[in-house]
Amino acid sequence: MGNNKLLKNVAFYALVVVIVVFSVFPFYYAIVTSFSTGSALFEARFWPAWDWSNYETVMGARAFSRSIWNSIFIAATTVGFALFLSVTAAYALARVRFRGRGLLLMTILGVSMFPQIAVLAGLFELIRFMGLLNSPFALIISYTIFTLPFTVWVLTTFMRDLPVEIEEAAVVDGATPWIVITKVFLPLMWPALVTTGLLAFIGAWNEFLFALTFTQTETQRTTPVAIAMLSGASVQEIPWGPIMAASVIVTVPLVVLVLVFQRKIVAGLTAGGVKG
Amino acid sequence: MTSPTHSARDAGLSLQQQRQRAAFWFLAPMVVALFCVAAWPLLRTIWFSFTDTSMDNLYGGKWVGFDNYLRVQELPSGAWRFKGTLADPAWWNAVWNTVRFAFVSVILETFFGLMVALVLNAEFKGRGWVRAAILIPWAIPTIVSAKMWSWMLNDQYGIINVILLNLGLIEKKIAWTASLDTAMAAVLIVDIWKTTPFMALLCLAGLQMVPRDIYEAAKLDGIHPVRVFFKVTLPLIRPAVAVAVIFRMLDALRIFDLVYVLTPDSSATKTMSVISRQNLFEYNNFAYGAAQSTLLFAILAIFVSLYIWLGRVDLTGEAK
Known part of the structure; x- marks a missing residue:
């Protein structure tokens, strides 16, 4: 019996180790590669050589540092816009009874499931009509299609779970719905806003299809497109070192944020059920 | 400004009416925004699919009915031939690739996700660290994971080939992403690596709702844990898993970025989204691409309708 238990424990921890190694190794290996240059790149090594020259190459390229700023500006503006519209909308959907509420919720959920390719042709026309092709605003507008339904949905589930009493006192005192939102709900919603905003930010930061289609010049690219397009002197010569350095640069902030906020993110993901 | 109480009463509105009116104005901006970025472009895409619009002449398209989908062409010799997307082998290849990818990836992700969730649901030292570790693949942008893996799967210098060679599992290096036989496997490996954490977290949330005393009772009655899992745990977490599966399935059916970067232009992995975008913006077949994206939609x-209807999945959470 004792032996059996020991065996079970060993098997269990072996499984844990496999899960951890499989999850972490690829990113670790990207870090190792990002610190290798020349022939070191082509030997399979498991420890970083701390050679920073790939990072210097990538950050020295003006287009790539531009891409980082583009990504930050686009993702932050998209999230700000989505949160601004969704706080009031979530209040209406969560706390007010009206006809067609269920239908509206299903429609919002439906939009979040849209295949982005289905709107691509129509959005292209709209953006070209507004003269926004190859500008950050083209992406801010198109990212609303997945950030807005997501933020509305998560904030609605959050608000629905708050007790009635907190609102009642204010309503009895004669507060208007606007006052109720700004004075009663907003102070309670900061944690939810931070989590939802972070998830929406990650979604916008990682988006590829719209960014690939609506940007045309190197300086307008976001980081995913810039990384996908990094190329060497010839077709055969893929610059793996700089690609990995660029990948690590755009990923480390995300990994740190996700690890810092992990509890909140898990709660937000499961409440929303929607992938950020 | 008078106090809100008086202004509302003066207008003769009941509290409920006042709230509903406010709700309307609170919802209006969001509904307008979604109409502009989702409904309108979708309608335009569908419209384009019934015309002969080209990219350089977006407004000059003429109505052609179902020609982009299917039409019969009479050859000079008098023979008949079917044309259009529905008679295009490249399209059906993409449909098959997408469906195959979606089913295999979602089944494997659900299986591994449940396994990881069961591990994380057990009490052991360092559980927090393991949970943090599995979040890492999820946090990495898809394009970055595609690049990371295409380096690891590189035929000449990739670490995967080196490890497999040293272990004696393969005899010569494999061109994972370039070879038609292994390209789909490569895409599946990366997708499973990246999205199993999402599945695991949703399954874990379901598992944590199962009251602990059930396991205690089963243990006292001497019921085998595997039996407990299939008879008690699985039915209880089924709703949570059903929701996770549908979201994953939708994501898998519209996959674009991973395939586009990991296996560029490979006929073994080209999905519906990839082929539609190529027709729209690369091959100058705008209307044809619009027809393909309409079909995908x-x-x-x-x-989704079938899944919700057949599975009676409650997505809105209104029922509770």
């Missing part, structure tokens, strides 16, 4: 819409 229709397939997804039918799939």
Whole structure:
């Protein structure tokens, strides 16, 4: 019996180790590669050589540092816009009874499931009509299609779970719905806003299809497109070192944020059920 | 400004009416925004699919009916031939690739996700660290994971080939992403690596709702843990898993970025989204690409409706 238990424990921890190694190794290996240059790149090594020259190459390229700023500006503006519209909308959907509420919720959920390719042709026309092709605003507008339904949905589930009493006192005192939102709900919603905003930010930061289609010049690219397009002197010569350095640069902030906020993110993901 | 109480009463509105009116104005901006970025472009895409619009002449398209989908062409010799997307082998290849990818990836992700969730649901030292570790693949942008893996799967210098060679599992290096036989496997490996954490977290949330005393009672009665899992745990977490599966399935059916970067232009992995975008913006077949994206939308819409209807999945959470 004792032996059996020991065996079970060993098997269990072996499984844990496999899960951890499989999850972490690829990113670790990207870090190792990002610190290798020349022939070191082509030997399979498991420890970083701390050679920073790939990072210097990538950050020295003006287009790539531009891409980082583009990504930050686009993702932050998209999230700000989505949160601004969704706080009031979530209040209406969560706390007010009206006809067609269920239908509206299903429609919002439906939009979040849209295949982005289905709107691509129509959005292209709209953006070209507004003269926004190859500008950050083209992406801010198109990212609303997945950030807005997501933020509305998560904030609605959050608000629905708050007790009635907190609102009642204010309503009895004669507060208007606007006052109720700004004075009663907003102070309670900061944690939810931070989590939802972070998830929406990650979604916008990682988006590829719209960014690939609506940007045309190197300086307008976001980081995913810039990384996908990094190329060497010839077709055969893929610059793996700089690609990995660029990948690590755009990923480390995300990994740190996700690890810092992990509890909140898990709660937000499961409440929303929607992938950020 | 008078106090809100008086202004509302003066207008003769009941509290409920006042709230509903406010709700309307609170919802209006969001509804307008969604109409502009979702409904309108979708309608335009569908419209384009019934015209002969080209990219350089977006407004000059003429109505051609179903010609982009299917039409019969009479050859000078008098023979008949079917043309259009529905008679295009490249399109059906993409449909098959997408469906195969979606089913295999979602089944494997659900299986591994449940396994990881069961591990994380057990009490052991360092559980927090393991949970943090599995979040890492999820946090990495898809394009970055595609690049990371295409380096690891590189035929000449990739670490995967080196490890497999040293272990004696393969005899010569494999061109994972370039070879038609292994390209789909490569895409599946990366997708499973990246999205199993999402599945695991949703399954874990379901598992944590199962009251602990059930396991205690089963243990006292001497019921085998595997039996407990299939008879008690699985039925209880089924709703949570059903919701996770549908979201994953939809994501898998519209996959674009991973395939586009990991296996560029490979006929073994080209999905519906990839082929539609190529026709729209690369091959100068704008209307034809619009027809393909409309078909993708229709397939997804039918799939979701069937799933919700047959599985009685409660997505809104209103029922509780």
